Amino acid sequence: MEGRRGAPTRDATRVPGPPSPAAPVTPAPPDGPALLEGFEEGVVVCDRAGVVRAANPAARTLLPGLRVGEVVDVAHCEVLARAVRDGVPEGFEAVVEHPGGERHVRGRRGPGLGTSPPPPEPQDGDSTWYLRDVTGEHARTDTLLAAQERAAFLAEAGRALHGVLHLDRTARRVVALAVPRLAAGATLVLRHDDTVTWARAELGGGRPRLGRVGAADLARVPALTAALTGDESLGPWLADELATLTGLGARPGPVRACPVPITGVVEAVVVLADPRSADAPARDDPLAAAEEDLLTSYVARAGTALAAAALHEEQAHLGAVLQESLAAPRLPATPGIAWGAAYRPARETMRVGGDFYEVAQGAERSAFLLGDVCGKGIEAAVLSGRVRQSWHALRLLEDRPGRLLPLLNTALLDAVATRDESPRFATMVLGDARPVGDGTVELRLATGGHPPPLVLRTTGEVETVAVSGMLVGGIREARFGEAEVLLRPGDVCLLYSDGVVEARGPGDFFGEERLAAALPRCAGAPAAVLCEQLEQTVVSWLDGHDHDDVAMLAIQAPRSEA
Amino acid sequence: MTELIIRTERTDGHAVVTVGGDLDYDSHGRLDDAVGAALDDPPAGLVVDLAAVTYCDSCGLRVLLGAHRRATEAGATFLLRGAQGQPARALKLTGLDEVFG
Numbered sequence: 001m002e003g004r005r006g007a008p009t010r011d012a013t014r015v016p017g018p019p020s021p022a023a024p025v026t027p028a029p030p031d032g033p034a035l036l037e038g039f040e041e042g043v044v045v046c047d048r049a050g051v052v053r054a055a056n057p058a059a060r061t062l063l064p065g066l067r068v069g070e071v072v073d074v075a076h077c078e079v080l081a082r083a084v085r086d087g088v089p090e091g092f093e094a095v096v097e098h099p100g101g102e103r104h105v106r107g108r109r110g111p112g113l114g115t116s117p118p119p120p121e122p123q124d125g126d127s128t129w130y131l132r133d134v135t136g137e138h139a140r141t142d143t144l145l146a147a148q149e150r151a152a153f154l155a156e157a158g159r160a161l162h163g164v165l166h167l168d169r170t171a172r173r174v175v176a177l178a179v180p181r182l183a184a185g186a187t188l189v190l191r192h193d194d195t196v197t198w199a200r201a202e203l204g205g206g207r208p209r210l211g212r213v214g215a216a217d218l219a220r221v222p223a224l225t226a227a228l229t230g231d232e233s234l235g236p237w238l239a240d241e242l243a244t245l246t247g248l249g250a251r252p253g254p255v256r257a258c259p260v261p262i263t264g265v266v267e268a269v270v271v272l273a274d275p276r277s278a279d280a281p282a283r284d285d286p287l288a289a290a291e292e293d294l295l296t297s298y299v300a301r302a303g304t305a306l307a308a309a310a311l312h313e314e315q316a317h318l319g320a321v322l323q324e325s326l327a328a329p330r331l332p333a334t335p336g337i338a339w340g341a342a343y344r345p346a347r348e349t350m351r352v353g354g355d356f357y358e359v360a361q362g363a364e365r366s367a368f369l370l371g372d373v374c375g376k377g378i379e380a381a382v383l384s385g386r387v388r389q390s391w392h393a394l395r396l397l398e399d400r401p402g403r404l405l406p407l408l409n410t411a412l413l414d415a416v417a418t419r420d421e422s423p424r425f426a427t428m429v430l431g432d433a434r435p436v437g438d439g440t441v442e443l444r445l446a447t448g449g450h451p452p453p454l455v456l457r458t459t460g461e462v463e464t465v466a467v468s469g470m471l472v473g474g475i476r477e478a479r480f481g482e483a484e485v486l487l488r489p490g491d492v493c494l495l496y497s498d499g500v501v502e503a504r505g506p507g508d509f510f511g512e513e514r515l516a517a518a519l520p521r522c523a524g525a526p527a528a529v530l531c532e533q534l535e536q537t538v539v540s541w542l543d544g545h546d547h548d549d550v551a552m553l554a555i556q557a558p559r560s561e562a
Numbered sequence: 563m564t565e566l567i568i569r570t571e572r573t574d575g576h577a578v579v580t581v582g583g584d585l586d587y588d589s590h591g592r593l594d595d596a597v598g599a600a601l602d603d604p605p606a607g608l609v610v611d612l613a614a615v616t617y618c619d620s621c622g623l624r625v626l627l628g629a630h631r632r633a634t635e636a637g638a639t640f641l642l643r644g645a646q647g648q649p650a651r652a653l654k655l656t657g658l659d660e661v662f663g
Contacts, residue, residue: 354620372620373620374619374620374621374623374624375587375620375621375624376587422624422628423624423627423628423631424624425620425623425624425627427620427655427656449655449656449657449658450655451655468655468657469657470656470657470658470660470661471623471656471657471658474624474627474656474658475627475657475661478657479657498619498620498652502617502619502648504617509648548587548619
């Protein structure tokens with residue numbers, strides 16, 4: 001197609017050159033047989049001396065200046081000239097200057113036109129060359145290669161950024177990837193909570209640098225702050241502001257702000273120095289448009305990675321804080337009362353379980369609570385936190401367990417109702433213990449939906465405290481049972497979560513019966529030892545199987561020192 | 563662990579959700595979805611049959627409580643039936659057997 005460009009009319013521009021001795025003398029057609037005129041491929045026939053004996057219009061379009069009767073010289077096409085003169089090679093590719101720009105011309109040696117159709121007096125030693133314009137092909141190949149290169153860059157960026165889940169490391173990688181492919185320098189500015197983190201990579205600058213400033217420092221860099229929120233209009237000041245923010249020298253040359261699209265969590269902008277993609281790419285320039293697309297894709301990938309890392313850090317932090325605040329509390333050393341506890345959260349839930357217990361020592365009465373919320377992980381942690389805090393607050397106002405539990409029920413229901421949450425409830429035993437003075441301890445208990453406490457007497461006798469109630473925080477009109485228990489020296493009252501009796505070994509649940517059967521062996525043992533032994537018993541029952549949370553709290557009237 | 567199996571049937575304007583297996587932390591969401599689907603086109607009554615349920619933890623109870631609430635809101639009666647063994651004990655322990663009548 002390209003070969004047709006130019007004048008199909010023959011020889012309008014032909015300038016007669018000096019006659020060559022071997023030049024054909026046939027007057028017409030001057031350039032070759034009519035048959036060749038319509039060829040899309042350029043055809044050139046040269047004699048041994050390199051004189052063009054025939055050239056069809058396509059050939060003349062491809063190699064402007066080629067004249068029949070003249071020697072193919074370097075000015076026309078160096079490779080062709082050499083190929084004709086030396087007889088090699090069989091084919092070539094050459095870049096030919098055209099008035100409209102460069103064209104790629106591919107030539108191959110033809111079989112000679114010795115027979116049909118006859119060129120003007122074919123002679124021994126003639127060589128025939130077929131020429132084709134491959135500029136379009138080249139452009140397509142170049143486009144393809146460039147597209148592949150861009151895809152490879154993005155794939156590499158994706159790989160490098162995927163799963164880093166560490167904000168600083170992600171920030172460093174984001175800028176490191178941008179240089180040199182996208183720009184000579186890249187600075188990422190990231191606002192996360194009250195902190196501004198920047199990372200900068202520069203051509204030949206080694207490992208990306210990273211620094212932090214307070215969010216208040218953003219007041220000194222209004223253009224950057226605007227860019228952080230997606231406003232790129234203040235570009236001209238960016239370079240200076242970056243220098244101010246990072247304390248690193250400003251790089252001369254154009255800069256370009258690319259706000260990173262992230263929802264929530266963090267705000268970020270990548271500022272490119274000497275970007276390959278200018279601010280406003282020409283619409284009709286496909287290469288520039290592709291570069292712009294590349295930049296957009298890269299920034300989007302950076303955004304995803306940064307958001308994931310920020311979210312992950314936030315969650316890890318949240319988990320750590322929750323774990324800290326929800327870790328099983330230390331048991332107090334209460335005069336006249338011995339406490340024991342065991343806590344074994346279910347596996348794989350960030351060690352934050354749905355079971356909980358609390359002990360609050362008081363001057364006369366010490367309050368305690370053991371419960372279980374539905375669910376696991378963060379959700380359970382939040383709910384159990386709500387239960388614990390409510391309990392801590394409400395027991396200051398109402399210490400009678402039978403009254404405290406309905407209050408707690410209402411508080412939890414209200415908290416759920418105001419948030420339109422699905423039902424969230426807890427089961428629990430709560431109560432208080434008062435050392436009477438003769439070595440006995442008086443317990444007041446109330447339960448809501450929880451396995452009833454067991455009492456182990458020093459004789460080995462096991463009693464189930466006859467108390468029951470509905471779950472807490474699930475039903476507004478719930479009823480709760482209460483009971484009183486007197487512990488004589490050495491007696492233990494055991495509160496436990498259903499994880500104990502629902503521990504599933506190879507065959508069956510551990511069950512109330514096995515628990516009751518395991519207790520007498522611990523008769524008279526200190527509360528702490530009892531809990532430890534029971535936990536071991538449950539663990540051996542599980543025999544390596546997964547389990548729900550397991551929590552136990554034992555309240556004991558200590559044996560007299562005597 | 564026994565996999566949770568759920569089957570929903572509609573007869574005489576009642577939706578009967580028959581559940582089997584372990585209704586626990588890992589599986590309770592599926593029953594929640596099934597209940598939601600059954601209530602999409604509100605039946606006169608929602609029946610949840612637990613006869614084949616082998617284990618029900620607090621998450622399972624939560625779904626049942628939620629099903630009761632949603633059915634009532636949708637103007638449907640709610641009936642829980644068939645619970646045996648551990649699920650029956652769990653319902654009794656938490657007082658939900660009284661709530662569901």
